[in-house]
Amino acid sequence: MSAGKNAFYAQSGGVTAVINASACGVIETARIHKDKIANVYAGRNGIIGALTEDLIDTGQESDSDIAALRHTPSGAFGSCRYKLKGLEENREQYERLIEVFKAHNIGYFFYNGGGDSADTCHKVSQLSEKMGFPIQAIHVPKTVDNDLPITDVCPGFGSVAKYIATSTREASFDVCSMAKTSTKVFVIEVMGRHAGWIAAAGGLAADKHNPIPIVILFPEVEFDQQAFLNKVKQNVEQYGYCSIVVSEGAHWPDGKFLAEQGTRDAFGHAQLGGAAPVVANMVKDALGYKYHWAVADYLQRAARHIASKTDVDQAYALGKAAVEMAINGDNAVMPAIVRKSDEPYVWEIGKAKLEDVANVEKMMPKEFITEDGFGITDACRRYLTPLIVGEDYPPYENGLPKYVTLKNKPVEKILNTDFQL
Amino acid sequence: MSAGKNAFYAQSGGVTAVINASACGVIETARIHKDKIANVYAGRNGIIGALTEDLIDTGQESDSDIAALRHTPSGAFGSCRYKLKGLEENREQYERLIEVFKAHNIGYFFYNGGGDSADTCHKVSQLSEKMGFPIQAIHVPKTVDNDLPITDVCPGFGSVAKYIATSTREASFDVCSMAKTSTKVFVIEVMGRHAGWIAAAGGLAADKHNPIPIVILFPEVEFDQQAFLNKVKQNVEQYGYCSIVVSEGAHWPDGKFLAEQGTRDAFGHAQLGGAAPVVANMVKDALGYKYHWAVADYLQRAARHIASKTDVDQAYALGKAAVEMAINGDNAVMPAIVRKSDEPYVWEIGKAKLEDVANVEKMMPKEFITEDGFGITDACRRYLTPLIVGEDYPPYENGLPKYVTLKNKPVEKILNTDFQL
Numbered sequence: 001m002s003a004g005k006n007a008f009y010a011q012s013g014g015v016t017a018v019i020n021a022s023a024c025g026v027i028e029t030a031r032i033h034k035d036k037i038a039n040v041y042a043g044r045n046g047i048i049g050a051l052t053e054d055l056i057d058t059g060q061e062s063d064s065d066i067a068a069l070r071h072t073p074s075g076a077f078g079s080c081r082y083k084l085k086g087l088e089e090n091r092e093q094y095e096r097l098i099e100v101f102k103a104h105n106i107g108y109f110f111y112n113g114g115g116d117s118a119d120t121c122h123k124v125s126q127l128s129e130k131m132g133f134p135i136q137a138i139h140v141p142k143t144v145d146n147d148l149p150i151t152d153v154c155p156g157f158g159s160v161a162k163y164i165a166t167s168t169r170e171a172s173f174d175v176c177s178m179a180k181t182s183t184k185v186f187v188i189e190v191m192g193r194h195a196g197w198i199a200a201a202g203g204l205a206a207d208k209h210n211p212i213p214i215v216i217l218f219p220e221v222e223f224d225q226q227a228f229l230n231k232v233k234q235n236v237e238q239y240g241y242c243s244i245v246v247s248e249g250a251h252w253p254d255g256k257f258l259a260e261q262g263t264r265d266a267f268g269h270a271q272l273g274g275a276a277p278v279v280a281n282m283v284k285d286a287l288g289y290k291y292h293w294a295v296a297d298y299l300q301r302a303a304r305h306i307a308s309k310t311d312v313d314q315a316y317a318l319g320k321a322a323v324e325m326a327i328n329g330d331n332a333v334m335p336a337i338v339r340k341s342d343e344p345y346v347w348e349i350g351k352a353k354l355e356d357v358a359n360v361e362k363m364m365p366k367e368f369i370t371e372d373g374f375g376i377t378d379a380c381r382r383y384l385t386p387l388i389v390g391e392d393y394p395p396y397e398n399g400l401p402k403y404v405t406l407k408n409k410p411v412e413k414i415l416n417t418d419f420q421l
Numbered sequence: 422m423s424a425g426k427n428a429f430y431a432q433s434g435g436v437t438a439v440i441n442a443s444a445c446g447v448i449e450t451a452r453i454h455k456d457k458i459a460n461v462y463a464g465r466n467g468i469i470g471a472l473t474e475d476l477i478d479t480g481q482e483s484d485s486d487i488a489a490l491r492h493t494p495s496g497a498f499g500s501c502r503y504k505l506k507g508l509e510e511n512r513e514q515y516e517r518l519i520e521v522f523k524a525h526n527i528g529y530f531f532y533n534g535g536g537d538s539a540d541t542c543h544k545v546s547q548l549s550e551k552m553g554f555p556i557q558a559i560h561v562p563k564t565v566d567n568d569l570p571i572t573d574v575c576p577g578f579g580s581v582a583k584y585i586a587t588s589t590r591e592a593s594f595d596v597c598s599m600a601k602t603s604t605k606v607f608v609i610e611v612m613g614r615h616a617g618w619i620a621a622a623g624g625l626a627a628d629k630h631n632p633i634p635i636v637i638l639f640p641e642v643e644f645d646q647q648a649f650l651n652k653v654k655q656n657v658e659q660y661g662y663c664s665i666v667v668s669e670g671a672h673w674p675d676g677k678f679l680a681e682q683g684t685r686d687a688f689g690h691a692q693l694g695g696a697a698p699v700v701a702n703m704v705k706d707a708l709g710y711k712y713h714w715a716v717a718d719y720l721q722r723a724a725r726h727i728a729s730k731t732d733v734d735q736a737y738a739l740g741k742a743a744v745e746m747a748i749n750g751d752n753a754v755m756p757a758i759v760r761k762s763d764e765p766y767v768w769e770i771g772k773a774k775l776e777d778v779a780n781v782e783k784m785m786p787k788e789f790i791t792e793d794g795f796g797i798t799d800a801c802r803r804y805l806t807p808l809i810v811g812e813d814y815p816p817y818e819n820g821l822p823k824y825v826t827l828k829n830k831p832v833e834k835i836l837n838t839d840f841q842l
Contacts, residue, residue, distance in 0.1 A: 015598045017591075045601035074594035080602040165821055170438075170494050170723035173824060177436045177496035180466035181503055186719060204821065276716075277695075295697075297715035298607060302591035305727055308820065388820030399729065399809030400586055400625065403594060 004035070005107030007326070008050060009058075010043035011075040011142075012113030012120070016156030017304040018315035019142045020076050022112050024069035025319025026140065027058050031066075036327045041104060041411050046080035047111075047120065051093065051419050053100050055411035068404035070316060071394035073304035076406050082421070084120045087130060096419050097124065098133040103414040108136050108326045112319075114143035114154070115359060118334060122354040125332035138322040139334040139354055142315070144301045146197040149360040150352040151336035153387050155318060156301065158311030161201035162388035163303040164190050164245070167296065168205035172212040172243040175292065179241035185232065185283050186243050187293040189276035191300060193249040196220050196364050198300070202245030203376035204384055213239045214375070217279070219249030220364055221373040223258060229286045231374050236289060244283075246275045305401050309390025310345070321349045345386030425456070426528030428747070429471060430479075431464035432496040432563075433534030433541070437577030438725040439736035440563045441497050443533050445490035446740025447561065448479050452487075457748045462525060462832050467501035468532075468541065472514065472840050474521050476832035489825035491737060492815035494725035497827050503842070505541045508551060517840050518545065519554045524835040529557050529747045533740075535564035535575070536780060539755060543775040546753035559743040560755035560775055563736075565722045567618040570781040571773040572757035574808050576739060577722065579732030582622035583809035584724040585611050585666070588717065590626035593633040593664040596713065600662035606653065606704050607664050608714040610697035612721060614670040617641050617785050619721070623666030624797035625805055634660045635796070638700070640670030641785055642794040644679060650707050652795055657710060665704075667696045726822050730811025731766070742770045766807030 009026050011019055023042075030037040042056040043049025049056070056077055058066070069076055084093055100106075111121040118139045125137035141148050146157035168188055175186040192198040196218035206212040213235035217223065235242035250258045259275040276293040283289055314337055321335035334357050338350035368380035376384075394401040430447050432440055444463075451458040463477040464470025470477070477498055479487070490497055505514055521527075532542040539560045546558035562569050567578035589609055596607040613619040617639035627633040634656035638644060656663035671679045680696040697714040704710055735758055742756035755778050759771035789801035797805075815822040 011598070015595055048601065072594070073591050075598035078601055079598045081599075082602055162820055166726050167720045167724070169821060169824070170725060171719040173493070173495035174436055174719045174723040177432070177500045178502075180469065180499055181501040188720070204819075207819070207821075210824070210826065274698075292718050293716070294718035294720050295714070295716045296720070297713050298592040298595045299588045299609070299715050299717070299720075302595040303588070304591060305587050385819055390820065391814070391817055393812070393814070396812060398625075398628070398806055399583055399811065400590060400628075403590070403631070405631065 004038050006039045006041055006105050007037045007108035007110060008041050008043065008101065008106045009110040010046045010049060010112065011077055011079040012046045012111060012117040013079060013081060014144065014301065015075040015079050016142055016144050016301050017073040017159040017307045018155050018312050019112055020069040020072045020074065021312050021315035022140050022142060022155060022319035023076060024066060025316040026110055026323055027066050029320040029323040033323065033327055037108060037323070041106065042077040044408065045078035046082065047084065048080045048082055048421060050100055051096055051421060053413050053415050055104060056408045057411045060409040061406050065404050065406055070312065071304060071392070072403040073302045077408065083116050084123060087123055087126065094127060094131060098127060098131060099415065101133065101135060104411065107134065110138050110140055110322050112140040112142050114145065115148060115361060118148065118354055119358040122332060122358045125354060128331070136326050136331040138326050138330065139357065140318055140322045141334055141336065144198065145192060145195055147195045147361045147363070149357060149362045152339040152347060153314070153337055155311060155315035157197060158308035158387040159303065160191070160198055160300050161384060162308040163300050163306050164198055164201045164296065165204035165388060166306060168202040168214065168243060168245060169210060169212065171294065172205055175241045175243065182290055183292050184236050184241050184289040185280065185291040187246060187276045187280045187291060189246050189248060189274045189295045192219060192247045194219055194361065196247050199245050199247040200364065200368060200376050200380055201384055204381065204388065212243060213241070214243045214245060216374055216376065217244065217246040217250040218364070218369060218373070219247045219251065220369060222253040223250055225282070229283070231372070232283055233287055244279060246279050248275055250275055304394055307392050308388045309392040310387055312392045314347070317349055325351065342382045342386065345389065425459050427460045427462055427526050428458045428529035428531060429462050429464060429522065429527045430531040431467045431470060431533065432498055432500040433467045433532060433538040434500060434502060435565065435722065436496040436500050437563055437565050437722050438494040438580040438728045439576050439733050440533055441490040441493045441495065442733050442736035443561050443563060443576060443740035444497060445487060446737040447531055447744055448487050450741040450744040454744065454748055458529060458744070462527065463498040465829065466499035467503065468505065469501045469503055469842060471521055472517055472842060474834050474836050476525060477829045478832045481830040482827050486825050486827055491733065492725060492813070493824040494723045498829065504537050505544060508544055508547065515548060515552060519548060519552060520836060522554065522556060525832065528555065531559050531561055531743050533561040533563050535566065536569060536782060539569065539775060540779040543753060543779045546775060549752070557747050557752040559747050559751065560778065561739055561743045562755055562757065565619065566613060566616055568616045568782045570778060570783045573760040573768060574735070574758055576732060576736035578618060579729035579808035580724065581612070581619055581721050582805060583729040584721050584727050585619055585622045585717065586625035586809060587727060589623040589635065589664060589666060590631060590633065592715065593626055596662045596664065603711055604713050605657050605662050605710040606701065606712040608667060608697045608701045608712060610667050610669060610695045610716045613640060613668045615640060615782065617668050620666050620668040621785065621789060621797050621801055622805060625802065625809065633664060634662070635664045635666060637795055637797065638665065638667040638671040639785070639790060639794070640668045640672065641790060643674040644671055646703070648793070650704070652793070653704055654708055665700060667700050669696055671696055725815055728813050729809045730813040731808055733813045735768070738770055746772065763803045763807065766810065
């Protein structure tokens with residue numbers, strides 16, 4: 001235990017609607033344990049902030065601004081897409097981290113990210129053993145892709161799932177109204193290049209009270225054009241309309257993404273569009289149905305206005321648990337969500353070893369996808385439903401969510417030396 | 422006044438998050454005045470339901486289901502894109518309407534739609550005078566495009582505006598977090614082929630507490646590529662990132678839409694995509710910035726989960742007022758919103774003559790767009806802000822909004838004769 005030392009906290013990779021809720025959990029919990037953790041320094045733009053000695057003094061922020069992080073989407077300190085190489089490959093980077101950590105008396109390292117970040121965190125956790133610098137590294141899970149192992153769910157996913165399920169239901173009601181004389185097919189494109197978790201959430205839009213015909217195109221299922229067109233046709237003939245949820249990762253048997261349909265603009269540049277317009281046009285060409293399509297992109301992962309309360313609660317709890325684990329002397333671990341029961345959904349915080357988390361991708365189980373490859377099974381519903389339950393509305397001002405922008409004051413530099421990224 | 426007669430109600434054109442709130446206002450108010458209005462028959466799929474004698478007996482719906490219309494997006498009875506021709510051009514259609522109205526003892530005609538529908542409603546209002554059939558026709562305004570004259574605002578617009586402003590703010594927070602090493606430019610495409618009201622709402626995402634750099638491409642302003650690129654570059658250099666709101670109606674000086682950039686797919690088919698990917702690629706080509714883009718499409722007009730309370734209240738009030746006007750003997754009118762003050766926003770219900778509404782488009786005033794053509798003025802903010810104020814959340818079940826699907830039982834046919842649409 002590093003009594004009285006400072007903590008470093010950084011956000012990594014794509015941000016989410018609730019990564020700041022984890023930051024809130026980390027900082028509020030650290031503030032309760034001032035005797036153990038003197039200050040929380042955040043990396044400006046993630047790990048880059050550590051390498052360049054660009055640290056943010058979160059101690060300068062008011063309690064109410066830190067509390068407001070809980071309802072603010074995005075990464076309050078800036079994130080980055082920057083992966084540290086292996087300790088052997090790029091020893092210089094780790095020496096620099098140690099240099100900065102030493103200068104600022106940092107004994108705790110909290111890294112808030114996905115799979116790649118868990119790997120980085122794991123490497124930092126080995127600094128004590130391999131390079132003689134005492135530090136405790138704890139990973140705080142985050143990723144809308146929901147592809148981390150061990151934890152029941154990754155914070156960020158539940159809110160995207162709620163957004164996509166809600167949006168798919170709403171747009172389906174819309175196209176159903178229009179179908180008699182106009183639009184019969186609505187296509188929504190969702191994130192998830194490798195795993196179909198988000199696409200699966202679109203399937204929740206339909207249930208026993210809402211018999212919406214939804215066709216899902218998963219990255220896990222090779223695209224079968226004829227089967228797909230047959231399914232859409234059958235839905236339109238039976239229901240009058242059809243909704244399609246297409247993952248950005250949906251692909252042909254040869255691995256080529258649907259989005260890479262050879263689209264070229266007037267200048268000959270390849271691929272302007274996404275998968276949604278490709279699928280929509282395919283339906284129009286083969287079946288003649290009028291369509292509309294949407295690409296949710298960042299809107300889905302930033303939509304704090306319709307965040308899942310379960311997701312917000314878990315994101316906060318994991319940040320809090322990370323600090324408590326650090327205080328209790330843990331290193332090289334990640335607090336994780338453990339599901340005790342589906343209905344009612346009961347969860348608790350468990351602890352995973354980083355060596356079991358780093359570089360392992362959790363894919364959708366086969367039994368979550370219906371046999372025809374276009375829908376979700378009851379098992380999938382049982383898994384997904386509790387993750388989107390509960391609303392946690394932000395405060396509003398002048399009709400808009402009131403999100404906080406922190407002051408993000410820098411910690412005075414001590415080294416003041418350049419470091420080449 | 423047609424005591425004891427039935428009313429016909431129909432939804433027309435593109436549906437919205439709150440058109441059912443107007444239906445709720447019509448039906449609940451009619452139920453209070455059973456002595457004046459015996460039953461409300463809704464047209465299945467709008468006016469087509471009247472022409473084909475396909476009427477829905479709203480009397481079969483429970484009070485609680487009718488109340489739930491207030492929080493349900495889309496058109497509960499089905500809408501249509503079908504415009505009646507002039508009385509002289511297609512007398513047959515009007516004779517058919519009279520035949521159906523006579524058969525079902527219909528003395529009131531409530532038409533819930535935009536500009537085209539106001540024109541149809543106006544024609545129906547003349548049936549008494551021109552064809553000797555006593556009917557009172559009242560138009561209930563609705564259109565996300567906000568382009569009807571006289572009324573301060575059109576129901577449906579305020580909720581789209583709230584959705585677009587919120588989504589733009591949320592995505593801007595996201596791209597701001599990512600900008601250091603990744604995405605620097607975010608583009609969101611919004612509806613509005615002729616008028617930039619919705620695009621203008623994107624500008625509300627920025628305010629004195631949220632200095633977000635937003636560039637808006639309005640349909641009212643001829644696209645100036647160089648000025649646009651300069652503005653984006655300047656924003657990225659100053660703020661590190663830039664958000665762009667592009668109207669689907671944004672166009673080049675020659676009138677060609679940005680979306681029609683000559684995009685072709687592998688089969689040589691024209692234009693898969695929208696304006697957003699075109700603009701995003703243009704920025705990438707000229708300035709090299711990494712981008713993300715979203716196309717909101719139906720998501721924006723169906724997003725009842727983040728409807729504006731002001732909008733919902735007005736939609737309901739206009740439906741209610743339409744019935745009260747009918748009962749008071751009015752014909753050929755439209756209840757309208759009259760703004761009494763901006764701050765606090767005070768509004769009341771006024772009355773417009775249909776002859777002044779039909780076929781008149783209300784465009785954005787020039788003084789609502791900044792001189793450089795890329796932003797909104799304070800006058801525009803004063804107009805827009807009150808329209809998005811207030812939240813009116815739907816109930817949730819299993820994490821999703823609980824929207825009602827009516828039974829929509831048919832009124833027994835009396836004529837049972839075919840009519841060719």
